[in-house]
Amino acid sequence: MKQPLRCWAEIDLAAFERNLKCIQNALPDHMRYVAVVKADAYGHGMPQMVRRLMQSGVDYFAVANITEAAEIRHMGSGWPILLLSPLLPGEESQVLAHDLIATVSTAGECERLNELGKQHDQKVRIHLKIDTGMGRLGVWHEQAEDFLKSIADYSHLKLEGLYTHFSSADSDPEFTQLQRQRFIRIVESIDYSKLLIHADNSAGIDSLSKDSPFNAVRIGLLQFGIAPYPKSALGAASVEPVFSFHARIGLVKELPAHTDISYARSYTLERDSRIAILTAGYGDGIPFELSNKGSVLIHGQHCPILGRVTMDQTIIDVTDCPEAAIGDTATLIGKNGGKEITTVEFSDLVGTISWETLCSITKRVTRLYTGSREI
The missing domain is CATH 3.20.20.10 (Alanine racemase)
Incomplete structure (x- = not known):
């Protein structure tokens, strides 16, 4: 298997x-x-x-x-x-x-x-x-x-x-x-x-x-596929994204309201919640700066990141995404279920630039090449 x-x-x-x-x-x-x-x-x-x-x-x-x-x-x-x-x-x-x-x-x-x-x-x-x-x-x-x-x-x-x-x-x-x-x-x-x-x-x-x-x-x-200067002549070229970034849901669990989440208890649940644990963290290139902000796409729905991003795992709220299950794909950059998070949007939220975002996805992250015959 x-x-x-x-x-x-x-x-x-x-x-x-x-x-x-x-x-x-x-x-x-x-x-x-x-x-x-x-x-x-x-x-x-x-x-x-x-x-x-x-x-x-x-x-x-x-x-x-x-x-x-x-x-x-x-x-x-x-x-x-x-x-x-x-x-x-x-x-x-x-x-x-x-x-x-x-x-x-x-x-x-x-x-x-x-x-x-x-x-x-x-x-x-x-x-x-x-x-x-x-x-x-x-x-x-x-x-x-x-x-x-x-x-x-x-x-x-x-x-x-x-x-x-x-x-x-x-x-x-x-x-x-x-x-x-x-x-x-x-x-x-x-x-x-x-x-x-x-x-x-x-x-x-x-x-x-x-x-x-x-x-x-x-x-x-x-x-x-990312126009660094959209107003320039070349920036206006009709290019399309090449890169997308994904992780799996490794665990889903229920937690009661008022539960503290992740290191330093930086987030407290406001309601009884269903959370999911992603099998990736800052050791893979999910920035620590996304702690308690930002979201991932699961089944085309934005699911918020809760608490601190950790080295190998990231906690997200799937209370409003009842179909979320272990093994599902969570998209950090790219398209999922008709919705999209662009590299620029991801970078802006972190307070960085697209260049750094792409270079920060670590070697632990497998690159899959699709859409073309091998050369």
């Missing part, structure tokens, strides 16, 4: 493939698709997602670190792979070993990579990141023009791209426009005709015309 799953995420591969086609159709012909698949493809599973991205014909991949890049490189040799994070000393040799593109922000990084190129008598491919107001990686925009001139002094570096990152594309269009103007000014100070020029997926707001220097966009969350 097959062992039932206690907690699982379903990844709709057919929806993912439709999203890719939709995004590609929305991009101008000159625009390159850089697929961001860091953090295990935002919790969806890198191998399964990358195989379909390769089949769909994306141009580039972008990841956070060497380990992620190596996993992609083992799957295929034809795609450029950009490392978005800085390299630690000692990691440089892996850039050539896996044919990767490094991000640089400082002279020290250029020196280390140039020395690597000298040792192996080949050029190391790089993208220069420019800090236009994010305050994270990148050479500060006021020093960027001088820095670009200095790169020519490194005989074993090959500059292949320039990029920046917008800090507030979803909330501050004026500052985003200022960042864009700073970046474009720097780009237009050089011959950029052979470089990849990219900001982020919100570059779709204003900068996808052939008259601008942008010729690539980095697509992350959108390919998984």
